[in-house]
Amino acid sequence: MSPPYSYAQKKVLAIFNLSATNIESMGYNGEILHTLISSIETDKSIELMPRREIEEMLFRSEIVLDNSEEAVIKAGIALGINFVLYGEVTKKGPMIVTRLNLMDIEGKTILNTWNVVFQDRDSILKKIPKITEEVSTALSNWKRSSGASTVNETQLSPSIDIDYLNVANEGNSVGLSWKTSTQSSSLSYNVYRSEHSDGHYQFVGKTSDCFFKDSTINKGQSYYYKIGILPENQPEIKSSHIAQIRNAGQRIPYPPLVMGAKGYIKRAEIKFVPSLKNGQEFFNIIRYNLYRQKGANDWENIKTIDSKNMFQTDSIFTVIDESGLKDGTDYTYALSSTDDSNIESSLSDPALVFIAKAPVLSLVTDNLLRKINLSWTFVQNASGYYVYRKTENISWEKIADIAESITTSYSDEKNISDGKQYFYRISAYDDKKESGCSNEVKGKTKDLPGFPENLQSQVTAAKSVTLLWAAIEDPDIGGYNIYRGVDCNNIKKIASIKNYRSNTYLDKGDALKPLEDGKNYIYSYLEKGEAVTPLEDGKKYFYAISSFNLFDAEGQRSNCIMAETK
Incomplete structure (x- = not known):
């Protein structure tokens, strides 16, 4: 539906979102944008293209905006617009540094640039009207130079409006x-x-x-x-x-005064005060109506609030919208008053609200030993984050609750296996709502270790065999398992060496007690009750070796080699 009071206008200028160059400036860019739009909308000499129309046309044209001049010109051509106002916001200590560019789309040149420093909200409200005035002057000069405001008395352009x-x-x-x-x-x-x-x-x-x-x-x-x-x-x-x-020719009540609006996670909060004129002119207001803009000149009444049941603090009323809000989306709200004769006022001044974005998730590092490192973008006004994980065989489950909003990284070490792929998503939450999930990323843990290369044997003394191999230079290796048998198909573990830099083992036979060999410790794997059993003279033995990681998970065994004692 249309608002109770409205005007229509020709579209010459489009305003694009102001990009936030750092985390500290997030939120200020939306507030400056809202103030700028509100100021320009009140200046009837500037013909502004509605934001929803901009979004719909760019979506249909499959154009993704960034802050480059080329992207702005491309988008402006697709919109059929004459000018685009765009820029960026940077927070430097207490200063909110803002750069605005006015792009002439047809001429493909920047007509004017404003570098403005704001200190706070009051500073934004005070300085924006001056920028609006200068934008209006620039557009007026363009109209005069292009002939847009002049009429040939004998031949009037059919496009006049x-x-x-x-x-x-x-x-x-x-x-x-x-x-x-x-x-x-x-x-x-x-x-x-x-x-x-x-x-x-x-x-x-x-x-x-x-x-x-x-x-x-x-x-x-x-x-x-x-x-x-x-x-x-x-x-x-x-x-x-x-x-x-609406209500043509009738004496109508006055709309409330919007004091502020703020976006949260899937929730918008609008604060307002009743108009004093309603009491002065004896209007008995029984309810307030919250409208949300669907498109240019198209408003939807999404909530009606009994004036007697409103939550109130310091004479300021608060109304909350949680109906179908999308992450990372701008919404424009306005309010009206309805009296006991069921007569509704015109709409209040509009208030722009930016709903918090879902976090953007990134894989930092994988191929680690039972660990995958993640990071994500900071979400304004969030209380914390939920981390979700799944595998090809197990559906999504919540694995972590990050209760600090300033924390934007997580190392997953919770019940994960070697050499397995995991999928992750993350959401932000506050005390009321949870955002939609982020993009999905995948990461894989480190595979089980391979076996050491170049396994060899040396026989230099009776009843013993010396094994040699190339140690694996990887601190995630916990050590090596030694296998022996009478043939390659019948071998068993005879020792475990707890040092990844070890590269030799002297096999003298089986023993119940651990034997010290330099700095390495060799452990027997004999069944209980067996006695010391040395190797036999002149007998063939078959050996293999494997690695295990710091979690004692063993990788594949090497090929079998043969050694014959003296």
Whole structure:
């Protein structure tokens, strides 16, 4: 639905999101953007393209914005816009450093750049109107130089349109006012009215001025208005703009005053105070209506609040919206008042809210010993993060609750195996809501260790065999297992060496007690009760070796080699 009071306008300028160059500036970029849009919308000389229309057209064109001049020009061409205002915000200590660029899309040049330093919210509110004034001047100069505001008396461009159309109650009538992009005095206008936005529009009057009073209304009715432009000696040009008014000709209450709005995780909070004029003019307000903008001039009433049941702190009312909000999305809200005669006010000034983004997850390092390192982007106003994990055989499960919002990294060492692939997602949460999950990343733990290369045997003394191999230079190796048998198919573990740098073992036979061999300790794996059993003379023995990691998980055994004692 359209708001109770609205105006329509031609689209010349588009404002793109301001990028935050560091974590500290996140949030300020949205606040500056909202203030800038609000200021420009109040300056009727600037013809602004609605944000939702920008988003929809860029989405259909499959254009992804960044802050480069090339991307801005490409997007501006796709939008069919004349100018784009874009920039970035950086927080440096107490200073909020902002750079704004005004890009001429057709000329592919930056017309003006503003480098502004804000100290706080009050500073933003004070300085933005000056920027708006300078933007307006730049656009006006462009119009004059391009001929957009001049009219050839003998040949008027068929693309002429009005810049904006205002409608408002004036006693028992509806007052209309508008502005055209030409200064010609030879224009006149037809005024049309309908009870439905899509028509049928009926002629209600003609004027040579840029204002008109409609006294033929039915009090309390909703109407839609359009203007037809009549150049001298030329056919009528129908304006594409529509403006709506509700409760026409009635004395209506005043909207509340929005004091602030803030976005959280899937939640928006709007604070407002009632208008003092309602009490002064004896309007008994029974409820407030929260609207959320769906598109240009299109508002949805998403919540109605009984004025007696509102949560109130220090004379400020708070209303919360949690209905279908998407992560990382801008929403524009406005409020109205309804009195005990069921008459609704016009909408308040709009308030822009940015809903927190879901975190963006990254794999930092994998191929580690039973550990995978993750990191993610900081989420403004979050209380913490949940880490989720799954494998190909096990569905998603929550494995960690990071209860500190400033923590943006996690090492997963919880019940994970060697050489296995894991999938991860993360969400942010506050005391009310949990965000949607981040993008999915995958990581793999380190494989089980391979066997040492170049296993060899030496026989230099009776009843013994010396084994040699190339030690694996990996501190994740816990050591080596030695195997022996009478053939390659019948071998068993005879010793375990707890040092990854060891590269030799002297086999004298089986023993119950550990034998010290230099700095290495060799442990018997004989069954209980067996006696010391030396190797036999002149007998063939078969050996293999494997590695195990620091968790004693063993890898594959080497090929078997043969050694014959003296």
